[in-house]
Amino acid sequence: MTVGLTHFLTVSLLVFLMGVYCVLTRRNAIGILMGVELILNSANINYLAFSRYSAGGYDGQVFALFVIMLAAAEAAIGLAIVLGIYQTFHTIDVEATETLRG
């Protein structure tokens, strides 16, 4: 059985599920950000797999580049927020940061 589109999509699905698990269970803010990176990476694998096996052309690769760019921006802002939380609460456990809870 030759390696084709479905194989890459399966890998991407597994990485996506790990990312969702990470986002849902982690209570460390940086751990949650890592889960988001996993999800974005699985989306990128999908983009490139469809670009190679289904669509052809370079559109998928351009979109993957935009995703990487947005991930960089997201990581910079997210980690800055995490550092701000740490300065205020002296922990980055997201359960401790419930000042806004009604």
Added chain:
Amino acid sequence: MTEFSFFPIVFYLLAAVTVGSAAGVAFSNNIVYSAFSLMGTLLGAAGLFVLLAADFVAVIQVLIYVGGILVLMLFAVMLTHRVADVRISNRAIGRLPTLLVIAVVGALMGRALATSNWHQVDPAVPTPTTYGIGDGLLTSYVLPFELASVVLLAALIGAVVLSRKELKDESA
């Protein structure tokens, strides 16, 4: 098919590295181990990008993700934890309900993946992609490309504003 014979072996190797490291990110109790597992996932994904004939995206992945985002994350980990007590630094709650949710979502998406009849073409012979990507970025995608620069500038300024200490706190 323009495949060389060791394509499947390389694919399964890279897939194992990617998925295994992703599992490490998701299940490790130590945030530092998670961060280093994330490096394995990102490098494995870069290898998969090479297999998908996306050489430029793979290089960018290594440069920005492994060289930039991951280092940033390690900095944040080191800045926000006392290195002495990193043993269980990556607490997880609600494992069982989450596993249930993941099983349902995974079953749905796996079924969609298995039963869909994707439109497929025979993959072209891998060629250098930089010309096509540069052409696309300056013609059909020129507006998103320019917007990306604005987004990055906003993120840059936002990160600086967020992470620097407020002057009010120092005078008080």
